[in-house]
Amino acid sequence: MPRVVLATHNPHKVEEFQAIVAATRPDLEVVGYDGPEPVEDGVTFAANALIKARAAAAHTGLPALADDSGIAVDVLGGSPGVFSAYWAGHRKDATANLELLLDQLSDVADPHRTAQFVSVIALVRPDGTEDTVEGRWPGRLAAAPAGPGGFGYDPIFIPDGQDAAAERTVGEWSAEEKNTHSHRARAFRNLVPLLRTL
Template identity: 90%
Template sequence: MARVVLATHNPHKVEEFQAIVAEVRPDLEVIGYDGPEPVEDGVTFAANALIKARAAAQHTGLPALADDSGVAVDVLGGSPGVFSAYWAGHQKDATANLELLLDQLSDVADPHRSAQFVSVIALVRPDGTEDTVEGRWPGRLATSPAGPGGFGYDPIFVPDGQPAGDERTVGEWTAAEKNAQSHRSRAFRELVPLLVTL
């Protein structure tokens, strides 16, 4: 079985990518990265994704995928954006990040709470060839968290396109529902033609 390393120490992301990859390349195993974390000092999702994928490809000698993603809130000028994981500080506390964002938006009325999840996936091959693809998932932010599922900002993100009367956050979605619609799955669809060459 062919293998590709996903440049993350987050087991949730490895599981999510494996489920998405299996739909188009069941012979491709996604493995987690066990090497040192590079300094993510890029100021765009693409720059950070490439930094992580280059490090993983160099460390393992395998083709490497890396995702850099976050939530971009329109009324905040696209923030937290690339700083989504560190919005409340360097400790990378998902609960604190979510609570701070809700606090910052506490006086913002529902029509102005539009946001989108953004994912950029980088593919770096051992020969140094590099590609990036992007997926965006539009929606808006709820005023309080709901649902036990997902991670990060999922419990406050209400995607566009749900049936009338369905105001569920991604935290209330099943993993299968999320994998079919998410920003990562949208980016991954752009990645498919590249994966078939591995």
């Protein structure tokens, strides 16, 4: 079975990617990355995704996928953006990040709480060829977390396109719903033609 390495030490992302990949390429195995973590010093999602994918491809000799993603809040000029995982400091504390973002938006009324999750996926092959694809998931931010599911900012993100009377945060969605609609799923749909070449 052909394999592709996912350049992350985050087990949530490995599970999510395997589920998404299985829906379109059941013959392709996503394996976790156990190599050194490169310094993500890019200032865009694409730059950071490429840094991680290049490191994983070089370390394993396999085609490598890397996702760089985060939440972009319109009233904050697109922040946290590439700093989403470190918004409250370098400890990568998801709860602290979420609480800080809610505190920063505490005086912002609902119509102005628009945001989007952004995912850029890089594919780097052992021969050095590189591609990136992007997915965006628009919505707005709730005033308080809701739901036990997901991770990161999921409990405060309300995706667009829901029935107004039954709106839920991603924290209240099933994993299957999220894997179908998320920013990563949208980016992955753009990646499928590239995966067929592996």
